[in-house]
Amino acid sequence: MGGDKIKKDKRQKREEYRAAIRQEGVSELPRKKFYRQRAHANPFSDHQLIYPPSPDQMDWSSLFPHYVVDEPQDQQTPAPETSTSQDLAPLKVKRISKDVEVADIGCGFGGLLIALAPTMPDTLILGLEIRVSVTHFVEDRIKALRAQNDEAKLYRNVGVLRANTMKFLPNFFRKGQLSKIFICFPDPHFKARKHKQRIVSTTLNSEYAYVLRPGGIVYTITDVPNLHEWMVQHFDAHPSFERVPEEEQEADPCVAIMRTETEEGKKVERHKGEKHVALFRRLEDPAW
Structure with a gap:
């Protein structure tokens, strides 16, 4: 009984905190501890x-x-x-007045979104996240940053949407609408029976090819060598993509941001881990 009461009290505190921070005129940045959420979600579950x-x-x-x-x-x-x-x-x-052109799939707590927004002020950037509380955190974070930077008009070009990318990506984006897709530190799903839940696959790569315009780039990064090899293998095998040469990859300013600004990237940095990066360019469709 005591444990249930403690859980109930914590849940009530989280709800009260979120209600307070969402009041009009509040520009305080949200704190993660009030947005408790499991690390991963099953994309095949019914999330309503x-x-x-x-x-x-x-x-x-x-x-x-x-x-x-x-x-x-x-x-x-x-x-x-x-x-x-x-x-x-x-x-x-x-x-x-503009179309969304950049998508961060599985945006987590929004570190990449927030870092990209001022560097691409004329581009609409969308984070897609399946977890409820994490999505609420990013919503409140964007709202606070907009309020804090109202005069500079910053962070107006970034938003977050709760969505299951594995199921509904083409429901949100037209053919060739996007110029960049980021897949940062996705769930590795180590067990072979769970590989079907990986966000990079033959089928999903065809959907990325559909929503990306020719010349658009898919950015991938992970600290798991096996997953890095998996992503490279599947994109290399897809006829709509070619790998971006390393020299060009390292000259891309988005790569430096992707390495350093995501929460997972910072965690890997603290643990002295290695980050594996690969970029893939959308090719022109062959003539009929």
Whole structure:
């Protein structure tokens, strides 16, 4: 009984903290200890996610409110993964002036997003994260940073969305919409029977190829040599990608940010671990 009461008290404190930090005008950066979450989530579980039937029906206005340009248009409601097309109803969808061009898949606590935002001020950057509390943390972090940097107009170009990339990536992005995809320190899923849950695979690489424009780059980094070899092997085998030469890779400013600014990257640094980086360029589609 005592243990249950302690858990309940901690849960209540977390809820009260989150409610307080989300009040209008609060610009305090959130603290991770109030956003407790398991390290990993099973992508094949039913997470009761909301997603649009197609990219044209995605309402980005709440994520990027400073880029809303005109009056709402009649669209349809995003469908939960348990719904059918018959469940859809009319919805007012606001358009924004730019398309999202950069996606951080499994963005974690948002370190890469926050570091990229000021270096790419004219580009909309989206973090995709499946875990509920972690997504809330990044939302509150972005809100606080926007408030703190309101005069400089910083961090308006970055947002986060709770989503299962393995299932619904093409629901959010049109063909050739993205210029960069980041896959930073993904879950290695060491056991062979769990390799199907890895975020890089033959099937998923075809989806990355679909949403990436020709010349776009997939950035990968991990501290697990076996997973690095797996990702290189699968991208090398895919006809839509070629590996970026190391000299060009090391000259890319995004690589330095990716190495140093993610929470996992900082953890590897503290433990004197090695980081394995590989970049892959989207090739032009062959002529029919």
